[in-house]
Amino acid sequence: MRALRGLTATEIQPRQLALQWEPLGYNLTRCHTYSLSLCYRYSMPTGGSGGNNATVRECLSVERNTSHFTLRDLPPFRSVHVRLALANPEGKKESREVTFQTEEDIPGGIAPESLTFTPLDDMIFLKWEEPIEPNGLITQYEISYQSIESSDPGINVPGPRRTVSKLRNETYHMFSGLHPGTTYLVSVRARTAKFFNDTATTEIYTNISAPVFDYEDIPSPLSESESTITVLLRPALGRGAPVSAYQVVVVEEDGSRQVRRRELGTVDCFPTPNSHNEAQAKGAPHYYTAELAPSSLPDATPFTVGDNHTYNGYWNSPLDPTKNYLIYFQATSNFRGETRINCIRIARKAACKDSKRALEVSQHAEDMGLILGACAGGLVVLILLLGAIVIIVKKGRDFYSYPYYPRKKVAINKAAMSYRQEKSRKLSSLDCSMTEQSTLQQDERMAHSFMDAHGCNARNEQRSSVNESSSLLGGSPHRHCRRKSSPYHTGQLHPAVRVADLLQHINQMKTAEGYGFKQEYESFFDGWDVTKKKDKTKGRHDSLLSHDRHRVKLHSLLADPSSDYVNANYIDIRINREGYQRSNHFIATQGPKQEMIYDFWRMVWQENCFSIVMITKLVEVGR
Numbered sequence: 001m002r003a004l005r006g007l008t009a010t011e012i013q014p015r016q017l018a019l020q021w022e023p024l025g026y027n028l029t030r031c032h033t034y035s036l037s038l039c040y041r042y043s044m045p046t047g048g049s050g051g052n053n054a055t056v057r058e059c060l061s062v063e064r065n066t067s068h069f070t071l072r073d074l075p076p077f078r079s080v081h082v083r084l085a086l087a088n089p090e091g092k093k094e095s096r097e098v099t100f101q102t103e104e105d106i107p108g109g110i111a112p113e114s115l116t117f118t119p120l121d122d123m124i125f126l127k128w129e130e131p132i133e134p135n136g137l138i139t140q141y142e143i144s145y146q147s148i149e150s151s152d153p154g155i156n157v158p159g160p161r162r163t164v165s166k167l168r169n170e171t172y173h174m175f176s177g178l179h180p181g182t183t184y185l186v187s188v189r190a191r192t193a194k195f196f197n198d199t200a201t202t203e204i205y206t207n208i209s210a211p212v213f214d215y216e217d218i219p220s221p222l223s224e225s226e227s228t229i230t231v232l233l234r235p236a237l238g239r240g241a242p243v244s245a246y247q248v249v250v251v252e253e254d255g256s257r258q259v260r261r262r263e264l265g266t267v268d269c270f271p272t273p274n275s276h277n278e279a280q281a282k283g284a285p286h287y288y289t290a291e292l293a294p295s296s297l298p299d300a301t302p303f304t305v306g307d308n309h310t311y312n313g314y315w316n317s318p319l320d321p322t323k324n325y326l327i328y329f330q331a332t333s334n335f336r337g338e339t340r341i342n343c344i345r346i347a348r349k350a351a352c353k354d355s356k357r358a359l360e361v362s363q364h365a366e367d368m369g370l371i372l373g374a375c376a377g378g379l380v381v382l383i384l385l386l387g388a389i390v391i392i393v394k395k396g397r398d399f400y401s402y403p404y405y406p407r408k409k410v411a412i413n414k415a416a417m418s419y420r421q422e423k424s425r426k427l428s429s430l431d432c433s434m435t436e437q438s439t440l441q442q443d444e445r446m447a448h449s450f451m452d453a454h455g456c457n458a459r460n461e462q463r464s465s466v467n468e469s470s471s472l473l474g475g476s477p478h479r480h481c482r483r484k485s486s487p488y489h490t491g492q493l494h495p496a497v498r499v500a501d502l503l504q505h506i507n508q509m510k511t512a513e514g515y516g517f518k519q520e521y522e523s524f525f526d527g528w529d530v531t532k533k534k535d536k537t538k539g540r541h542d543s544l545l546s547h548d549r550h551r552v553k554l555h556s557l558l559a560d561p562s563s564d565y566v567n568a569n570y571i572d573i574r575i576n577r578e579g580y581q582r583s584n585h586f587i588a589t590q591g592p593k594q595e596m597i598y599d600f601w602r603m604v605w606q607e608n609c610f611s612i613v614m615i616t617k618l619v620e621v622g623r
Helices: 276-282 353-399 412-428 432-436 441-453 460-473 502-511 517-522 533-538 594-606
Strands: 008-012 017-020 035-045 053-062 068-071 079-088 091-094 098-101 116-119 124-127 140-150 162-167 172-175 182-191 200-205 209-212 229-233 237-239 245-252 286-292 301-305 325-335 338-349 551-553 565-574 581-589
Touching (some): 008 098, 017 079, 116 200, 124 182, 124 200, 209 325, 209 338, 229 325, 229 338, 245 301, 276 286, 286 301, 502 517, 533 565, 551 565
Antiparallel strands (some): 017 068, 035 053, 035 079, 079 091, 140 162, 182 200, 209 237, 229 301, 245 325, 325 338, 565 581
């Protein structure tokens, strides 16, 4: 006996398989007594969220001398594993297991309870779940919707039916362009390669919207008196629900509300129904002066605010002539427990000047006294301020005058000599107070060095005047004459020149033979440390050396006294005479050569530099 062969499917349907195999004979069974069984198995989802499957197994007996069989009640679009078992008294032989795939079928229905929606005024967001039994591959979803009911009388129901198709992985849809306050019948169905399944149906609805007013702009009042104002009321258009009621709202103007035309939401309107007496008791800024039924306002109708009548329980009290009022028109819609409110300002009533005249006359004397007192006080303050400015300017001019220029024309060779003698004489008479007043930082440093060289002693009177002047000018902190000398210069004083005298100074220094720019430059201190020939190799240009007065000095390394040199200079900064000023604010240096990189970073670390700015290209003039 051997196992059966040739197991094939003659017909495959979504829920059944028609099978056949080779005919049975004595040459296979080797016995007249035998039995034939057909066994199959397939997997089915358990339905849980974990995605687990359960295996279904079953064996069926097949009649003798039969070579075909039909399996029924199989799941669609499933793999079915089939084998044949032949048994006789001598034993049992099983055939090779063959796998067959059932065809797709119409998908199972979508659970209606899985359809959920979120309504808005003119949109609805709908979600659903895929069928529990897809019976194949879902290729698309189809959504149909139709308006069947509306609380807005302007909407025609039932409306046209519309259809939307969604992809297989899209189980949601946003409906837009819907009518407010309208109920829609929605159906959802899924499709496989076979066809659509049965639809899942539900009803969804949109929320109502606030009414809309037909006002192009703030209308002009029809008439106005001291205690009344007549306005034109126009009916509002309901959106999703008819207008339930109208309210005329009076707001006492106090500047907290914007005086302009507005179409406001519920929060900015007046949902609290305060009467005139209730508003006065609560201190509320607004009150309902009238409530009107929609039937009483079929068309545009004049209405007088403050006519002393009662409208639906609200007293239309006369307006106070001494106050300013804003008049609002409000419409309310109610449907299914929802309330929507919209309001618009339609008028503004200003206080009447005639009614204020008595009050103004009684307060005129008091107000005039206050005004005159304020004017007198302001005038006194202005005079004092101008006087202080004049004094400060005069002191500044006296201090910054430089009378060392000759007052009359002389021969050019004599003028230069007398100019130099006059300048030296004037510089010798400068005291410590002038030193504290210098507006240029370099002159301030030179002045201090000049006083140190001449042994200047500060008197108490001079020191007090220096402190007072420095506080007026907002200068740098006060220094005594006997202080630690500045590290940037030593030698004689070169005072600053006023801007007004700059042109005269330049002309005289250019034409003077005895003392000009050349002699003045040569009289500067010898600040170039040219004796250190070995330092020339530390810069990129041999002719450009650091000024020894204000160069950056590194901490010397052990056994190398010349290791304090780096080709870098301090730069001071001063903004305006009384403004920001600071010494050593910047450091200017050349790009370091390869052998100077270590010294460059020593300087950065030592001087606590937090930023490095490169102001040249990487390569300039071949360097």
